[in-house]
Amino acid sequence: MDYTLIRSPRKTLAIYIRPGGLVEVRAPMRCAVREIDRFLASKEKWIIEKQALVLARAEPQEDPALEAQCRRLAKEVLPGKVAHYAALMGVQPARIKITGAKTRWGSCSAKGNLNFSWRVMLADDDAIDYVVVHELAHLMEMNHSPRFWAIVAQYYPDYQSACIKLRVLQSRD
Numbered sequence: 001m002d003y004t005l006i007r008s009p010r011k012t013l014a015i016y017i018r019p020g021g022l023v024e025v026r027a028p029m030r031c032a033v034r035e036i037d038r039f040l041a042s043k044e045k046w047i048i049e050k051q052a053l054v055l056a057r058a059e060p061q062e063d064p065a066l067e068a069q070c071r072r073l074a075k076e077v078l079p080g081k082v083a084h085y086a087a088l089m090g091v092q093p094a095r096i097k098i099t100g101a102k103t104r105w106g107s108c109s110a111k112g113n114l115n116f117s118w119r120v121m122l123a124d125d126d127a128i129d130y131v132v133v134h135e136l137a138h139l140m141e142m143n144h145s146p147r148f149w150a151i152v153a154q155y156y157p158d159y160q161s162a163c164i165k166l167r168v169l170q171s172r173d
């Protein structure tokens with residue numbers, strides 16, 4: 001098996017699957033190559049599975065019909081959710097936009113514009129509510145400081161379980 005070896009003052013062996021499915025091994029300075037090879041052989045199934053995941057993510061598998069349906073649904077659902085939570089929180093966004101962002105569920109600009117990826121509509125309703133509260137909280141605190149998280153918790157106390165649901169959904173993509 002081909003791999004890139006990086007030696008460092010660490011105590012354990014570690015395997016990383018890099019973009020393109022390349023295998024990177026990090027090893028202690030004095031670890032024997034035969035020990036590294038044995039370790040790789042014992043982890044071969046895991047390596048193959050992770051390479052497949054990395055390569056599958058690299059290939060865009062967009063579904064135009066799904067995107068259109070989610071965008072339509074987002075335009076119907078998100079303004080109402082934003083209005084509901086904005087009233088509770090005493091804030092008002094300047095604008096709401098549906099985007100094609102792949103790595104963020106939502107964002108908030110310094111001008112008060114809220115952006116939501118159409119992909120958020122693939123999440124559970126409570127996770128969508130969390131994303132809305134998260135972005136609205138940025139209108140009050142434009143960072144992820146403890147004050148920001150206190151605001152989120154005040155208006156969406158179960159935000160941590162929603163975060164987990166979003167991470168699980170994102171890991172399936």
